[in-house]
Amino acid sequence: MLIDASTLVALISSRICHDLVSPVSALTTALDILADDHGADMREQAMELIRSSAGQAAVKLEFMRATFGAGTIGLGSTDLGDLKDLALRFVQGQKPDLIWNLTIQTVPRAAARILMNLILVGLDCLPRGGMIEVNGTQEEDKLTLSVTACGIRATLKPSVRAGLAGDLPEGGFDGRSVQPYLAYLTATAARAQLAARESEERIELIMRLSA
Template structure:
């Protein structure tokens, strides 16, 4: 996959997220109106509301992870709020250990790395994201990890022996997106920890 393919993937990601966020927002508004007038109440309403909220959070997350990039800064509160919304529907807790606003393209790399870590933690865990002058570090920690050796051993190059599934696309996009920004990915695997640096 070359730089042109990465750009095309970003445009497709942006388009899909853009087209889906409006109807999901409309459904959320409709549910709020129904709640205000007391038309529908009970566990069914909670289930629908929770599902729509989760879908909206994931689409906003995917818009950054898979969408087109820029140097536009994203503030700490904006990123932390987005990650908190995504956390509600999953088993992984995320610590965004940055206090300053950072360019959107760097947040994109962090989100792709976060998705890689999530794939190794099917039973839940914690992901810590930090950055320094030497680069970014995304570390996933869990009591039980499920490591796909082909993915993790080749995460730096993006050259995999086995064909990727849609659930693994972040492993292909991370090194290609990093390379387009002049960065290299390094991966470390432990018994209870996986780390990606770029």
């Protein structure tokens, strides 16, 4: 492993906190408005902000728990129907659209964990929005899952590519590049292969796993 466990935990925690800052800050702002007398219109706007921000925070926490938590480690399988609903709700609050074409019902927990991480990587590749497409096939003992990110200025940053390949990015890991590195560690432990293909405004992230 290129970094020690404590640093890995610290950087993943930083990534989770970073993603939660926006909805939590919005909640704080709304509560400040409610604490003062700004009139009925402002109070209604504050309540709407509380409802939307609380919803965003809740779905982000659920998604992060599925991506980084204990529910997708160890032996056993994961129901992709549950993860599909979660991923749709998570992406709905962001710029890209999500198209889920998977017909596979269950996959090993490690594959589910990798898939969620690849969706997160795909989102990071789309600074101007676009589309995330999830596909997969299962033939006998071979499982292939792919996440394709398409959009204006779709880019796979060198540090993210390095993390997916299990390499140390130039300048070291940060909260963004360590997350694809976690996907690499999960894939390595499960004896799965990761690949990334990049073309104009299109990034394809692929996981292959043999039983």
